[in-house]
Amino acid sequence: MGAYRHFPILIITVPLVTAVLMPALSHRRERLCMPLAAAALSASTVLTFLLYRVIRPAADCFLSYRLGGWEPPWGIEIKVDFAGLFMLSVICSVSLLCLVYSRKYISKEVEPGKAFAYYSLFLLLSAAMLGFTATGDVFNMFVFMEILALSSYALVAVTGRRDAVRAAFKYLLMGAPSSIMVLLAIALLYSSTGSLNMAHLKELLAEGAYSRVVFASLVFMIMGFGVKAALFPLHGWLPDAHSIAPSPISAMLSGLVVEVAVFALLRLFFTVYGAASGAVSGTSEALGVTAAAGVLFGGVMAVLQKDFKMMIAYSTVSHIGYIALGISIMNEQALTGALYHLLDHGLAKGCFFLCAGAFIYERDYRRIEQLKGASRRMPLTCAAFAVAALSVIGIPPTSGFISKWYLIWGSVAGGKYLYAAVYLIGSILAATYCLRVIYYMFFLPPQPGTWEGGGEAPVLMLVPAWVLSLGTLLMGALSFVIIGRVQEAAGLLLR
Amino acid sequence: MGRLLDNYHYAVAAVLFCTGFYSVIMRPNIIKKIIGLNIMETSVFLLLVSLGWKEGGIAPIHAGGAEAASMVNPLPQALILTGIVVAVSTTAVALSLVILLYRQYGTLDVDRLMREEELEVPAAGPEGGEG
Amino acid sequence: MSDALSLVLLALLVVTALAATFSRDLLAAVIVFSGYSLVMALLWQRLQAPDLALTEAAVGAGVTTVLFVTAIFKTQRMEEEGGDRHRRGGANEKESVEK
Amino acid sequence: MKKVVSLCFIGALGVLLLMLVSSMPRMGDPGSPTNRRVVDRYLEKAEEETGTENVITGVILNYRGYDTMGEVTVIFTGLAAVLAVLGREKRGRVYAYPDRSPVRSSIIVRSAAGFLLPFIALFSLYTVLHGEISPGGGFQGGAVMAAGMFLFAAAFGLWKAGRTVPPRLRFAVEGAAPITFFLVGVAGLLGGGEFLAYMLPRVSAGLQPALRTWLTLLVEGGIGAGGAMIFISVLMALAREEVGGGQAA
Numbered sequence: 001m002g003a004y005r006h007f008p009i010l011i012i013t014v015p016l017v018t019a020v021l022m023p024a025l026s027h028r029r030e031r032l033c034m035p036l037a038a039a040a041l042s043a044s045t046v047l048t049f050l051l052y053r054v055i056r057p058a059a060d061c062f063l064s065y066r067l068g069g070w071e072p073p074w075g076i077e078i079k080v081d082f083a084g085l086f087m088l089s090v091i092c093s094v095s096l097l098c099l100v101y102s103r104k105y106i107s108k109e110v111e112p113g114k115a116f117a118y119y120s121l122f123l124l125l126s127a128a129m130l131g132f133t134a135t136g137d138v139f140n141m142f143v144f145m146e147i148l149a150l151s152s153y154a155l156v157a158v159t160g161r162r163d164a165v166r167a168a169f170k171y172l173l174m175g176a177p178s179s180i181m182v183l184l185a186i187a188l189l190y191s192s193t194g195s196l197n198m199a200h201l202k203e204l205l206a207e208g209a210y211s212r213v214v215f216a217s218l219v220f221m222i223m224g225f226g227v228k229a230a231l232f233p234l235h236g237w238l239p240d241a242h243s244i245a246p247s248p249i250s251a252m253l254s255g256l257v258v259e260v261a262v263f264a265l266l267r268l269f270f271t272v273y274g275a276a277s278g279a280v281s282g283t284s285e286a287l288g289v290t291a292a293a294g295v296l297f298g299g300v301m302a303v304l305q306k307d308f309k310m311m312i313a314y315s316t317v318s319h320i321g322y323i324a325l326g327i328s329i330m331n332e333q334a335l336t337g338a339l340y341h342l343l344d345h346g347l348a349k350g351c352f353f354l355c356a357g358a359f360i361y362e363r364d365y366r367r368i369e370q371l372k373g374a375s376r377r378m379p380l381t382c383a384a385f386a387v388a389a390l391s392v393i394g395i396p397p398t399s400g401f402i403s404k405w406y407l408i409w410g411s412v413a414g415g416k417y418l419y420a421a422v423y424l425i426g427s428i429l430a431a432t433y434c435l436r437v438i439y440y441m442f443f444l445p446p447q448p449g450t451w452e453g454g455g456e457a458p459v460l461m462l463v464p465a466w467v468l469s470l471g472t473l474l475m476g477a478l479s480f481v482i483i484g485r486v487q488e489a490a491g492l493l494l495r
Numbered sequence: 496m497g498r499l500l501d502n503y504h505y506a507v508a509a510v511l512f513c514t515g516f517y518s519v520i521m522r523p524n525i526i527k528k529i530i531g532l533n534i535m536e537t538s539v540f541l542l543l544v545s546l547g548w549k550e551g552g553i554a555p556i557h558a559g560g561a562e563a564a565s566m567v568n569p570l571p572q573a574l575i576l577t578g579i580v581v582a583v584s585t586t587a588v589a590l591s592l593v594i595l596l597y598r599q600y601g602t603l604d605v606d607r608l609m610r611e612e613e614l615e616v617p618a619a620g621p622e623g624g625e626g
Numbered sequence: 627m628s629d630a631l632s633l634v635l636l637a638l639l640v641v642t643a644l645a646a647t648f649s650r651d652l653l654a655a656v657i658v659f660s661g662y663s664l665v666m667a668l669l670w671q672r673l674q675a676p677d678l679a680l681t682e683a684a685v686g687a688g689v690t691t692v693l694f695v696t697a698i699f700k701t702q703r704m705e706e707e708g709g710d711r712h713r714r715g716g717a718n719e720k721e722s723v724e725k
Numbered sequence: 726m727k728k729v730v731s732l733c734f735i736g737a738l739g740v741l742l743l744m745l746v747s748s749m750p751r752m753g754d755p756g757s758p759t760n761r762r763v764v765d766r767y768l769e770k771a772e773e774e775t776g777t778e779n780v781i782t783g784v785i786l787n788y789r790g791y792d793t794m795g796e797v798t799v800i801f802t803g804l805a806a807v808l809a810v811l812g813r814e815k816r817g818r819v820y821a822y823p824d825r826s827p828v829r830s831s832i833i834v835r836s837a838a839g840f841l842l843p844f845i846a847l848f849s850l851y852t853v854l855h856g857e858i859s860p861g862g863g864f865q866g867g868a869v870m871a872a873g874m875f876l877f878a879a880a881f882g883l884w885k886a887g888r889t890v891p892p893r894l895r896f897a898v899e900g901a902a903p904i905t906f907f908l909v910g911v912a913g914l915l916g917g918g919e920f921l922a923y924m925l926p927r928v929s930a931g932l933q934p935a936l937r938t939w940l941t942l943l944v945e946g947g948i949g950a951g952g953a954m955i956f957i958s959v960l961m962a963l964a965r966e967e968v969g970g971g972q973a974a
Contacts, residue, residue, distance in 0.1 A: 009910075009920040013794075017907040020801055020900035023808070067791040068913070068921040073763050076791045117809035124802050131795070139574055143795035146581045147802050150588055154806030157592060162599045165810070166608060169592045173528060176585050177519055180535045183578065184512070187543045190571070191749055194762030209758070212748045216741075499747040507636045509742035511643050517735050518647045521728070524705045526652050526698065530659050533690065534643050537666055537682075541639075544673050549760050550753040554674040555768060555780035558858055563768040566780065567674045568759055570767065573784040575678055576864060577796040583685050583693075584803030587959045590697040591807040594963060597701040604706045676860035677781050680852070681868055688872030689956055692879070696963045 004054045007047045008065045008078045011088065012131040015040045019123035022116045030112065033119040034103050041099055041126060045092040048085070057082040057488035059495070064136070072136070073200045079136030082489040083339060087133045087263050090346045093471075094255050095126040097464035098248040101354055104460050105361055109159050109246050118158055121151040125252060129260045138186050138272070139196045141264065145182065145228070149175050152257055156245040167240035174237045178227030185220035188213050189272075201272050215279040221268055222283055229261035231287075231324055232294025235317045239301075242316060243309035247357025250309060254316045255350035259342050262323050266338070269327060270493040288328035292422045294321030299429030303436075308359070308368050311433055312352045315392065318426055319345050325419055326407045334410025335490035340483065341403035343475060344391055348400060351388035351468035355381050358457035358465065365450070368437060373446030381457050382441045384469040389434035391472035394427050399475035402483060504545035511538035523605050525596070529589045536582040540575045547571035635669045650705045652698050660691040776937050777857040785862060786941055790921040794910070796864070797902035797948055804899060804955045807962045814892055820965040822883040838880035845873035853949040854942065863902075863945035867952030874957050883964050890957055898954040905947030909940050 018040035025032050055061055062081035066072065080088065099122060110118050128147035135141050153175065157168035186196070192210035195201055205214060223234070230238040242254050265287075273280050298318025305311035323345070326338030358381045359365045359374070375382040391400035404423060411419035446452075456462065475482070499506060511534055518531025547568030553561055555569040593603070600608055642662035649655040663686030671679040750757035767780055767788065775783035785793050814820060849870035856862030878886035909923065916924030923937045 006914055006920070009914075013907055013910065013920070016798055017903055019805075020798070020903045023805070023813075023896055023899055066919055068787055068923070069919045070788050074766050075788050111812075113812055113815055114809055117805050117813070120805045121802070121809055124798065124805065137792075139577075139789075140792055140795065143577060143581070143792055143799065146585070146799050147795065150584060150799065150802045150806050153588055153592070154809040157595070158809045160595065160810070165592060165595045165599060168810075169525070169589075169596060172585075172589055172592065173519070173525075176532050176589070177516065177535065179581075179585075180532070180539060183536070184539050184542070187539055187546065188745070188749075190543070190759060191546050192758060194758035194760075194764070196570075196763075200763075204758075204762070210748065210750065213745060216745050498749065498751050499743065501751045502746050502749055504636070504752055505746040505749060506743060507639060509739065509746055510640055512742065513735055513739040514640070514643045514647055516738065520731055520735070522647065522705075524652065526694070526701070527647070527655065527705065530646055530655055530694070533659065533686075534646065534662070537663070537686070540678075541666065541669070544670055544675050544678065545752055546757075546759045547675075548673045548753055549755055552674050552753075554676050554860070556676075556859065557772045557778040557780065563765075566768050568764045568767075569771075569780040569784050570764060570789075571759070572675045572678050572781050573789055573792075575675075576681060576781075576785060577792055577799075579678075579681055579685050580796045580800050580864065583690055584800050584806075586690055587693055587803045587963070588806040588810070590693055590963055591810040593697055594700050595810055602706065603701055607706070677779075677862065677865060680860055681865045684865070684868035684872045688875060689868060692875045692960060693963060696960060700964070700966070 004051065005063065005065065007051055008063055008080050008134055009067070011044045011047050011092075012078075012127055012134060014043050015123045015127035015130070019120045019127065022120035022123075025116055030116050033116050034099070037119045037123050038096070038099055040123060041092065041096045044126075044130065045089075045096050048088050048092045051080065051085055052089075055080060055082055055085050057485045057492060059492060072197045073195050076140050077136040077197060077199075078134050079198070080134050081492070082485065083266075083493060084133055086339060086486065086489065087260070087342060088130060090343050091126065091129045091133065091256055091260070094346045094350045094468070095122075095129070095252060097467055098122075098251050098255075098350065098354070099126075101251075101357070101461050101464040102246075102248040104458050105246060105248055105357055108361060111160070114158060114160075118155070121155050121158070122249075122252075125151040125155065125257070129256055132260055133263060136198045137196050138189065138198060138201070142179070142182055142186055145264075146179060148257065148260070149179055149228070152249075152253060155249045156241045156253075158249075159246060161244075163240075164244045167237075167244040171237040171241040174227050174234070178224045178234075180224075181220045181227075182224035185217040185224060188217035188220065192217070198267070198272050202274060205273060211278060214273070215282065218268070218273050218279045218283055222265065222287065225261045225265050225268075229258050229265065229320055229324070230317055232290045232297055232317065232321060235294065235298075235320075238317060239310055239313045242313035242353075243307060247309075247353050247360060250313075250357070251350040251353035254313065254353055255346040258316060258320050259323070259346060262320060262327070263342065265324070266327050266335075266493070284328040284330055288325055288416075288419065291321045291324035291328060292419060294318065295325060295422050295426040296321075296429070299426050299433070302433045303429060305433075306368060307366055308371065308437070309353065309356050309366060311368065311437075312349065312356060315352070315430065315433065316345075316349055318429070319349070319392070322404075322407060322423065322426065325422070326410065329410050329414045329416060329419065330494070331410050331414045332487060332491050332494060333406050333413055335493060336483065336487040337403045337406030337408075337410055339486050339490055340399065340406060340479075344399040344403045344472060347468045347471040347475065348388045348391040348398075351384060351465050351472070352392070354461065354465040354468065355385040355388070358461050361461065362454060362457055363450075368440060370447065370450055371437060372440045372444040373451050374441045376446065377451045377454055378456050380462055381465065382438075384462070384465040385441070386438050387469040388472055389438060391469075391476070393431045393434055397476050398472045399479065400472065402476055402479040406483075504548075505542055508538045508542040508545070511535075511541065514538075525593055525603050525605055525608075528605070529586060529593070532589070533582060533586060536578065536585075540578055543571040543575055543578075632669065632672055635665055635672065638665045639669070651703065652705060653695070653703050656691060656694040656698065659694070660687045663687040663690070775941075776934055777941070779857055779859060779862070781860075782856045782862045782941075786944060787923070790906075793864075793948070794903065794906040794921070797906065797951060800952060800955050801900060801903060804959055804962075807959050811962050814961070814965065820967055822887075822964050822966070835880045838876050842873055842877060845869065845876070849873060849949070849953075853945050856945055857938070857941065863948030864952050866945075867949035868956070870949065870953040871956035874953065875960065878960065883961065886957070887961055887965075890954070895954050895958050898950050899958060900951065901954070902948045902951030905944050905951075909944055912940075
């Protein structure tokens, strides 16, 4: 493995330390912040993609990094398997694109003296997501979750607008107790096993001691991460925070942060509690029901929205439900679909919010009806949105189609026809809210006085949006290359 | 009842957790909510420290030839040190938001904050802030 | 560990937590919370965690309390009554708090 | 209605938690999972493997050093978040602090603080440097230092405290903790070990224990200084209020 051995730690710590350097640049050299941040994230991205050369979806093929050289149950272990690497590469690429996009957008929305804090927090957010995904230790996961949480609260409020501050506070008021619930869950897990390392925990939980305490800890974990992931009854903070935050942050929060929390649930279900089968099967049923409710609720609310970003935010509630439902079905096809949907959702939702940001940047238009006739002046932005919308709906050449195909296949194979119906209804709802916007953009004449003069969004904003929307097409068209491996990784998780 | 009386430290932690949770979700004042968060957090710390305690244990410091077998578990203590930092950082962030909220809304009452939400014109341009 | 001192400390913890939750005077609540942290620090000393006792006394009772008091100085000292009186917004009027 | 539901929820949570408490391992039992597993290595070998008599310091900086790196990043994130919300002080602007009232703190407070402060500073320094053999360590010392600074601010005013620890110094030191961690980590990496292995390249095995001690001290110092500075910066950011002079700058 050679030098690859050290890649996981560098992927995480390089952006982390670059973030810490930012305040020192806050005087006069604030212009350097963005290039520096971009360099750090690009380095992480390159290292992440290089790891595909050594990590394959096989039982014994993962990178285990022992911090300080201490063996796992005593020291902390970073463990990157194929599913983890898949998530890491989504995080790296989407956050790099959002960072590039921020360059223009932030100079408009954030006052100059705060830009350094914005980039610092942005890097901390990305690094925390990377560390959170890669770690093999439950308490370490909590630490990175806190970095993630604190930076996202502040990033929602960074513009200082009234509604933004209130949305951030609402987010904090739900997010902080959920963090404490996760901590409580870790304490309960520790009390019944005496270990914190995920692999070791799996072995110990197989013994089946203190099963009530273990069950309670899983319930608290689901409640805690459920708030972070905005699973249906716990999603209250999401629409406000995601729609009011600056658009690149909305894209990060919606495309990645909630996803990372779902990924943590996936990890806990299969890597930690997998052996305590009673606990998992009991809770997965409940998770499935709430997730199905979330798919429908999010879809219906998205159809009813008048604010463009609010609509996308509710669509996120619906799509997180898709992934959680896929996890709760617990078979290989559904899990493949869930993993692939993590990728698809990151790309498509990221693109949605970047497009919405382009409209806000150019025109300050936030309402859907203001987008009537938008394609006359901003055709490229509208087209990027339309392509990503195909993926959100699940129309064939896109990655959204592939993931939904597997999700529905999985629910039919698992005998859960009702869930398959939920997926189909969710798609119909998605078609309703996406096609309405597309219809407004391309086929309706503009409202008087809205789309006169002006032009396309700046290149630095168009390129990230287009990369993301082409990504959904590419990942759909080339899915035959990847999907086999993802399916093997899903099979490994289930084992 | 099982071991409820043996585990009375844990029981107190549970009571404190609920007290804090009550403060977070029921008290309308946002500073009260933040105090509640801190109480919840310390209750979990109390649970963790008690988990690491051992009958007749001594602090895990090797000074003066102390015996390893009689020491309490150092791991929860190390974890809680991190937890304390997390708690104080969260409090700092929350209080900074409180100060900004008060500057903009003139109230610390959550019900009142939410009521203003209904009156507000949605999607206002960048205004407010602290100038 | 069933000695009287620990029981007293645990009882004090519950009492201070309840007092901090139910007092209408925010400053008083924060001071009581600071006392809560100190009791917690003593309890941790009893549970053989001297490092934590030190940190909790400095951070919980010291730093956190000062941050709270600062925030209260910059906002208002009393909890509002339910809905009858509407406060004026703005930065510069503060209730003068003599301490 | 909503109130009743919430109260019922909390009550149910409390009953469930108490039921859970009764099915948890007995507290203080030497045979409970927490006292049986993983921990023996810390207690028996930490002194020899990490070179610290205080096992907690050994766990914090060695076995779970990565968590501590995360911890110092959390507190830095807290600072960055506060600055993102409230803004950083800028040159040429005038700031006021809420204690600007003409009533100064009494002579008793001031002289008591003046008397105590040197001891607090000394104690915090001792806590940082002596963390390996007695209770204490980098963060503990930093917190004591910050509490001392807060006492100074309470006695002599925030404005003066802001002068005593000038912004320029704070900007430079705030990030110290994660940076020292990273540097020591990368040094371990170059030394042929893993990240955070407390090694340097080309150091003979005989010097290893001494080197470990020095690097540990370096990290402790970084955590202490960085932590204290961050607390002070957070307090100043929460307390200050811009009163004017902004346009010219």
